[in-house]
Amino acid sequence: MVYGWLTRELLIRQSTANQKPNTRTPTPMAIILTEAEAKALLTKVLSYSKADSCEVNLSGAERGNIRYARNEVSTSGALANQLLGVQSAFGKKVGTATITEFDDASLEKVVRRSEELAQLAPENSEYMGVLAPQQYLKASGFFDSIASLTPDKRADAVAKSLKLTRDANLIGAGFMDDRNGYEAMMNSKGLFAYYPSTNVNFSLTVRTDDGKGSGYVARGYNDFTKLDTAAATRIALLKAQGSAQARAIEPGKYTVILEPTAAAVLLENIFFNMDARSADEGRSYFSKTGGSPGWATKLWMSALQFIPTRPMLSYPHRPGRGMDDRRKKRCGLRKVWLRTWPIRASGRRSREKKPFPLPTM
Amino acid sequence: MGAAGIMMPALPAFSRSVSAEALLEPGLDVAVKKRLADAALNAAKSMGATYADVRIGRYLNQFVLTRENKVQGIINAESFGVGVRVIADGCWGFASVGDARNEAVVAQAAKTAVTIAKANARLLTEPVQLAPQKGFGDVSWKAPIKRNAFEVPIKEKVDLLLSANAAAMQNGANFVNNVLFQINEQKYFASTDGTYADQDIHRIGPNFTVTAVDPQSGKFSTRNSLSSPMGMGYDYLQVNPADKVTGVTTRYNKGYDMLEDITAAAKQAKEKLTAKSVEAGKYDLVLDPSHLWLTIHESVGHPLELDRVLGYEANYAGTSFATLDKWKSKDFNYGSKQVNLIADKTQLYSLGAVGWDDEGVKTKKWDLVRDGTLVNYQAIRDQVHIIGENESQGCCYADNWSSVQFQRMANVSLEAGKTPLSVANMIKDVKKGIYIIGDGSFSIDQQRYNFQFGGQLFYEIKDGQIVGMLKDVAYQANTREFWNSCVAVCDQSDYRLGGAFNDGKGQPAQSSAVSHGSATARFNGVNVINTARKI
Numbered sequence: 001m002v003y004g005w006l007t008r009e010l011l012i013r014q015s016t017a018n019q020k021p022n023t024r025t026p027t028p029m030a031i032i033l034t035e036a037e038a039k040a041l042l043t044k045v046l047s048y049s050k051a052d053s054c055e056v057n058l059s060g061a062e063r064g065n066i067r068y069a070r071n072e073v074s075t076s077g078a079l080a081n082q083l084l085g086v087q088s089a090f091g092k093k094v095g096t097a098t099i100t101e102f103d104d105a106s107l108e109k110v111v112r113r114s115e116e117l118a119q120l121a122p123e124n125s126e127y128m129g130v131l132a133p134q135q136y137l138k139a140s141g142f143f144d145s146i147a148s149l150t151p152d153k154r155a156d157a158v159a160k161s162l163k164l165t166r167d168a169n170l171i172g173a174g175f176m177d178d179r180n181g182y183e184a185m186m187n188s189k190g191l192f193a194y195y196p197s198t199n200v201n202f203s204l205t206v207r208t209d210d211g212k213g214s215g216y217v218a219r220g221y222n223d224f225t226k227l228d229t230a231a232a233t234r235i236a237l238l239k240a241q242g243s244a245q246a247r248a249i250e251p252g253k254y255t256v257i258l259e260p261t262a263a264a265v266l267l268e269n270i271f272f273n274m275d276a277r278s279a280d281e282g283r284s285y286f287s288k289t290g291g292s293p294g295w296a297t298k299l300w301m302s303a304l305q306f307i308p309t310r311p312m313l314s315y316p317h318r319p320g321r322g323m324d325d326r327r328k329k330r331c332g333l334r335k336v337w338l339r340t341w342p343i344r345a346s347g348r349r350s351r352e353k354k355p356f357p358l359p360t361m
Numbered sequence: 362m363g364a365a366g367i368m369m370p371a372l373p374a375f376s377r378s379v380s381a382e383a384l385l386e387p388g389l390d391v392a393v394k395k396r397l398a399d400a401a402l403n404a405a406k407s408m409g410a411t412y413a414d415v416r417i418g419r420y421l422n423q424f425v426l427t428r429e430n431k432v433q434g435i436i437n438a439e440s441f442g443v444g445v446r447v448i449a450d451g452c453w454g455f456a457s458v459g460d461a462r463n464e465a466v467v468a469q470a471a472k473t474a475v476t477i478a479k480a481n482a483r484l485l486t487e488p489v490q491l492a493p494q495k496g497f498g499d500v501s502w503k504a505p506i507k508r509n510a511f512e513v514p515i516k517e518k519v520d521l522l523l524s525a526n527a528a529a530m531q532n533g534a535n536f537v538n539n540v541l542f543q544i545n546e547q548k549y550f551a552s553t554d555g556t557y558a559d560q561d562i563h564r565i566g567p568n569f570t571v572t573a574v575d576p577q578s579g580k581f582s583t584r585n586s587l588s589s590p591m592g593m594g595y596d597y598l599q600v601n602p603a604d605k606v607t608g609v610t611t612r613y614n615k616g617y618d619m620l621e622d623i624t625a626a627a628k629q630a631k632e633k634l635t636a637k638s639v640e641a642g643k644y645d646l647v648l649d650p651s652h653l654w655l656t657i658h659e660s661v662g663h664p665l666e667l668d669r670v671l672g673y674e675a676n677y678a679g680t681s682f683a684t685l686d687k688w689k690s691k692d693f694n695y696g697s698k699q700v701n702l703i704a705d706k707t708q709l710y711s712l713g714a715v716g717w718d719d720e721g722v723k724t725k726k727w728d729l730v731r732d733g734t735l736v737n738y739q740a741i742r743d744q745v746h747i748i749g750e751n752e753s754q755g756c757c758y759a760d761n762w763s764s765v766q767f768q769r770m771a772n773v774s775l776e777a778g779k780t781p782l783s784v785a786n787m788i789k790d791v792k793k794g795i796y797i798i799g800d801g802s803f804s805i806d807q808q809r810y811n812f813q814f815g816g817q818l819f820y821e822i823k824d825g826q827i828v829g830m831l832k833d834v835a836y837q838a839n840t841r842e843f844w845n846s847c848v849a850v851c852d853q854s855d856y857r858l859g860g861a862f863n864d865g866k867g868q869p870a871q872s873s874a875v876s877h878g879s880a881t882a883r884f885n886g887v888n889v890i891n892t893a894r895k896i
Binding site: 038065066067068069071072073074075076077078079080096097098099100101113120121122150151152154155158159162171174175177194203204205207209212216282283 | 378380431432452453454455456457459460473476477480481483484485486487535536570574576579581583671672674675676677680684748761765767868869
C-alpha cells in the first residue's frame with residue numbers, strides 16, 4: 001500500500017536489497033477497482049475456497065485531511081489503503097483472515113488461513129451462514145468532485161473558513177476529511193455486490209477570544225460541490241457570538257430543542273447500546289422487565305424524521321454483509337424497534353428468522 | 362459481547378491478520394530501517410524540507426476474547442509501514458506508506474509530505490517554531506518485560522481465561538466476558554537532527570466484566586476486574602503475594618491474580634444487587650488507586666495538555682479550564698498543599714514509558730502541580746516556545762505509522778504522601794465517608810472542569826469503620842474544588858498504577874495508552890449523588 005494523494009495507482013515492489021526479500025511477483029494494483037476488476041479478483045479468490053461456505057470482502061480507499069486550529073493550519077495528511085478479508089465456514093465453525101497483498105500466492109494463502117482458523121474454531125451457534133443473492137435499491141454515492149480532490153483544493157476550502165473567522169476576530173478550529181473508495185463482496189451462494197462511494201466531512205468550532213462564546217457546525221456530503229465551508233463557518237460564527245453572553249441556568253426540567261447535528265450525535269450513542277443480546281440476557285436498559293420499550297419506540301420513530309443528510313448519505317447496501325436495504329420498510333413500521341438492532345445479535349433471537357441490515361440514523 | 366461487555370482496543374490501522382507464530386518473527390534489521398529512514402530524510406531535504414522525521418513501525422496485537430465457557434475470538438494482527446513528517450515553507454506535512462520495504466517507495470512518501478506542506482503553507486500566518494533538539498545518534502530502548510506475552514502459548518492464555526470464567530459462574534455470576542490484550546510496538550525513529558532510535562514497547566491488559574442478574578426485579582449489576590493495563594509482559598499475570606494489597610477486597614500492584622479477583626467479583630456483583638442504595642449528600646471519600654487513576658486522567662492529565670489549553674483540540678477532544686493566565690500567576694491553587702502531580706514518561710512498568718518520544722526527545726519526568734500550585738503543562742517541540750521553554754518535555758506520540766504524531770498525555774500521577782499513612786489509618790479517622798474501589802462510568806465537560814465519577818465497589822464508612830456495601834454512588838465536583846478537598850495521601854507502600862489502553866484524541870482520531878499512579882487518597886466533603894434516583 002502506498003499512502004499518498006499523489007498515488008492513485010501503484011506498483012507493489014519488493015526490494016532485492018531487503019534483508020527479508022519477498023519473492024512474490026510484483027503486482028500492479030489500483031487502490032480503487034472498477035466493478036469488473038473487483039468481480040474478477042473476488043471470483044479468483046473464491047475459486048481457492050474448499051470450505052462449506054465462503055464470503056470475500058474487498059475494499060479500497062484514498063483519504064485526505066486537513067486540520068486547523070488557532071486560525072492556522074496545524075496538521076494534514078493523506079493516505080490510501082486496501083484490504084481483502086475472507087470468511088470461511090465449515091458448518092458453524094467460522095474463521096476470518098485478512099490480507100493487504102494481492103498476488104495470486106497471497107490470495108490463496110489468505111483463503112487457506114481462514115480455513116485453518118475455521119477448523120480450529122469452536123462452533124458458533126449464532127452463525128447464520130452467507131446470504132443468497134439480493135435485490136438492492138439503486139443509489140449513487142460516488143462523485144468525481146471528491147475523487148479528484150488535491151491538497152490545493154482542500155486548502156482553498158479551508159482558506160474560505162479561515163478568512164471569515166480571522167475577519168470576525170474569532171478563533172476557528174476545524175477539520176476536513178475526504179474519502180474516495182469502494183466496497184465489494186462475493187460469496188459462495190452467488191451474491192456479488194459492489195458500491196463505490198465518496199464522502200467529505202467538515203466540522204468547525206469557533207470561539208471568542210475569551211473562550212466564553214463557542215459555536216460548532218458539522219457537515220457531511222457525498223459531493224464536494226455541496227460543501228460550502230464559508231456558509232457553514234457563518235453558522236458557527238453566529239453561535240459563537242451569540243453564546244458569548246449566555247447566562248448559566250439552574251439544574252431542573254426544561255424543554256430542550258436539539259438541532260439535527262446534536263440529535264444525531266445523541267442517537268448514535270443510544271444506537272450503539274441497543275444491543276439485542278444484552279437485552280435478551282436481562283442486562284440492558286432495554287430488557288423487557290427492566291426497560292421501557294415504549295420510550296425507545298417513540299424516540300426511534302421520531303429520529304427518522306429529522307435527518308436532513310440522509311438522502312445524500314444513503315447507503316443502498318452494505319457490501320460488508322451484503323444485505324438488501326429494507327430499512328425504510330422496517331423502520332417505517334410502528335413498534336419494530338427491537339428488530340432494528342444490530343445484525344450481530346439478531347440471529348439468536350428466536351422470533352427473528354432472517355438477518356436484516358443495520359439501520360441508518 | 363453485549364453492552365455490558367468490555368470495550369476492545371482498536372487494532373492499529375491497516376492491520377492484517379497473521380498467525381500467532383508470525384508475531385514472534387523478527388522485524389526488519391536495524392540497518393535496513395536506517396537505510397529506509399535515510400532515504401526518506403534525504404528525499405525530504407532534496408524537496409526543500411527544513412526538518413524531517415521518519416517512523417518505521419511494526420505493530421503487533423493479540424486479543425483473546427472469551428465469554429462464559431466459549432472462546433469468542435483470537436485475533437493476531439500485524440501492521441507495518443512508514444510515516445514521514447516534514448516542515449517545508451514553515452508548515453507541517455505528513456504522508457505514510459504501508460508495507461514499505463524499499464527506499465524508492467519511502468522517498469516518494471517523503472516527497473508527498475513536502476508537497477502537502479507547501480500547499481498548506483499559505484494558510485499560515487507564522488511558520489512552525491520547532492524547539493531545537495540535539496541528535497542522539499544510534500540509540501535503543503526496550504520495555505522491562507520478563508516474559509514476552511507473544512511467546513506464551515495461546516492455549517495457556519485460553520485455559521487461564523476459561524478457568525477464570527468458570528470460577529465466576531461457580532460463584533454466582535450469570536455472565537462473564539473476559540479478554541486479554543497484548544501489544545508490541547516495534548518503532549524506529551529517525552530525524553534530520555541525527556537521532557536513530559530503535560524501541561521495543563510492550564503492553565498487556567487483562568480485563569473482565571462479571572454480571573449478576575435478578576430476573577425477578579429486572580435488575581442487574583456488574584463488577585469489572587481490578588486489573589490494570591500495564592507496560593509489562595506476561596509476567597503481570599504471574600501471581601505474587603507481594604503484589605497483593607489486602608483489605609475489604611484484594612487489589613493488585615505489579616502482579617495480577619485473575620482467578621482470585623474474578624471469584625471475588627462474582628460474589629460482589631451479587632452482593633451489589635441487594636446493597637444499600639446511597640443516600641445523597643456530602644461525604645469524605647477514600648479513593649483507592651484503582652479508582653483514582655481515572656479521575657487523575659480526566660481532571661489533571663487532560664486539562665494540562667498544552668495543545669488543549671491553546672485550542673488545538675477545540676474541535677474534538679476539547680479545551681481546558683487551566684488557561685495560561687492561571688499558570689503565569691504562579692499561585693493558582695490547583696489543589697491543596699497535599700497535592701503533587703507529576704508527568705513521567707520514564708516510569709517503570711507504565712503504559713507510556715519509552716526512551717525517546719516520537720520526535721526524538723529523550724523522555725523525562727517533570728512537575729505539573731507542586732504543593733497544590735499549577736507549575737507546568739505537557740508540551741512538545743512546536744509548542745514549548747509558547748510557555749517560554751526551549752526544550753520539549755518529550756510527550757509526542759503517534760498511535761501508528763500511518764498517523765501523524767502530536768502531543769499526547771504522559772503518565773500523570775499523584776505523588777504518595779511523605780509521612781507514613783496506611784489505608785486502615787486513613788479510614789479510622791473518617792466519620793461519614795465512602796471508600797471507592799475500581800473505575801466506573803464518568804462524565805466531564807470539554808474544559809475538564811465539572812465532572813461526575815462512579816466506581817466498581819462502594820463501602821460505607823461510619824465512625825472510622827467500614828459498615829457495608831453501597832450502590833448507585835457517583836460523586837460530583839469541579840476539578841479545582843475536588844483537588845483542594847484532598848486532605849491526605851497514603852504513603853509509597855500503597856502506591857499503584859492504573860491506566861487507560863485507549864485514550865482518544867486528534868483528528869483523524871488516535872488512541873494512546875497511559876498510566877496513572879497514586880496511593881489511596883482522602884477527599885473531604887465531596888457531593889455524592891444517587892444515580893438511581895428518579896428525576
